[in-house]
Amino acid sequence: MAKKVLGISFGRKMSNCDIMVKQALMECEKAGFEVAFMRGDDLNVSNCTGCIACTVGMIMEKGRGYCVRHDDFDILDECLMQSDAVILACPTYETSVTGRFKTICDRIGPSHDITFRKALYDKGMAEGRPEAELPDARTFKKRTAALISVGGAMTENWIALTLPMMYEFTFPIGIDVVDTVEYYGAMAHESVLGYPEMMERMTKVGQNIVDSLNAETEEERIKWRGDEEGVCPICHTRMLQVSHDAKTVDCVVCGSHGTLEVVDGKIKVHFTEEEQKRSRLKWGGKLEHSTEIKTQAQPAGTIKNLKELKAPYAQFNPGVFEPDPNSYGNIKK
Numbered sequence: 001m002a003k004k005v006l007g008i009s010f011g012r013k014m015s016n017c018d019i020m021v022k023q024a025l026m027e028c029e030k031a032g033f034e035v036a037f038m039r040g041d042d043l044n045v046s047n048c049t050g051c052i053a054c055t056v057g058m059i060m061e062k063g064r065g066y067c068v069r070h071d072d073f074d075i076l077d078e079c080l081m082q083s084d085a086v087i088l089a090c091p092t093y094e095t096s097v098t099g100r101f102k103t104i105c106d107r108i109g110p111s112h113d114i115t116f117r118k119a120l121y122d123k124g125m126a127e128g129r130p131e132a133e134l135p136d137a138r139t140f141k142k143r144t145a146a147l148i149s150v151g152g153a154m155t156e157n158w159i160a161l162t163l164p165m166m167y168e169f170t171f172p173i174g175i176d177v178v179d180t181v182e183y184y185g186a187m188a189h190e191s192v193l194g195y196p197e198m199m200e201r202m203t204k205v206g207q208n209i210v211d212s213l214n215a216e217t218e219e220e221r222i223k224w225r226g227d228e229e230g231v232c233p234i235c236h237t238r239m240l241q242v243s244h245d246a247k248t249v250d251c252v253v254c255g256s257h258g259t260l261e262v263v264d265g266k267i268k269v270h271f272t273e274e275e276q277k278r279s280r281l282k283w284g285g286k287l288e289h290s291t292e293i294k295t296q297a298q299p300a301g302t303i304k305n306l307k308e309l310k311a312p313y314a315q316f317n318p319g320v321f322e323p324d325p326n327s328y329g330n331i332k333k
Contacts, residue, residue, distance in 0.1 A: 004036065004085075005025060005083065005087065006037075006085070007038075007086075008039075008040055009089050010041065011089060012041075020150070021037065021089045023199055026206065028085075031206075031214075033213065038076065038079065045100070047106070048103070048106035054110060054111035061120060061124075064136070080108075084142075084213055087145070087209065088146070088147050089149075090149055104169070118135075118139075119290075121134045142176070148202075149166060152186045153185070158184065163180055167235060167237075171281050174283065178208055178221075178222065178225045179204075180237075181226075181227075232253065237252075248260070256276055
């Protein structure tokens, strides 16, 4: 059975993101893989409400880890479950991902966390429960991904937050990112089709996904294939957060903790093997987080008089400001 590659564009219809994803998908199709394409903005996906029913259900062994809301997210989820690789492209809105991209990531979130799902699945199978009552076993298949961020700004730092945020799509179910592209300065071209070098890079993205899916070893499958190597050996990004002690750093994407030094005038960051294993992109990091939730999250009813404590805040409803009739705002008169 041919492996499947899913492409998702979060940009405008037939604009740069659509074209770049499709170029990479065409390369995958030429290699004999089955491909699918969808546009994030064509999906009617409602916001995550933070009800935590998905997570609590798995902890209480009363659910399959699925959202209680059923909308077009179900379409995306089924395609994701079938896929062996994912190619994502997202434009930059105010230095970061689009609202629709973040909404979809929120809906994937803890409901698809492989440590929650695997614990419930394994226990259910050991107890002889029907597989239809358990988390989708396809969650646990190995997948690879390529991430593409696009921004019109001519300066790279105006798209600096987009690519790191795109990892939110991949880390709940442990998708291994093998290639990333940051395309800034897009305003200098009417379309990416007028930028042959970037279109060639998209062909390479497709080839990198093909090579990953054709790999015979796990080491070769997850091998980094991007043009640039960041400071982090796990996610290969360049974004670091200085710790409060002003002596150490954390990878913003991975969560791994490391030390920084300057060697021959260049910044070097060292992450121990132990810290790399607790990256949120790895099983150890995700397990650490899910264990925190299972052991430290306080259940409802812990504060006996909570209703009374909330009462003053429930009664405090000053409303919104009335429109200023003497201004030229956005409200039609």
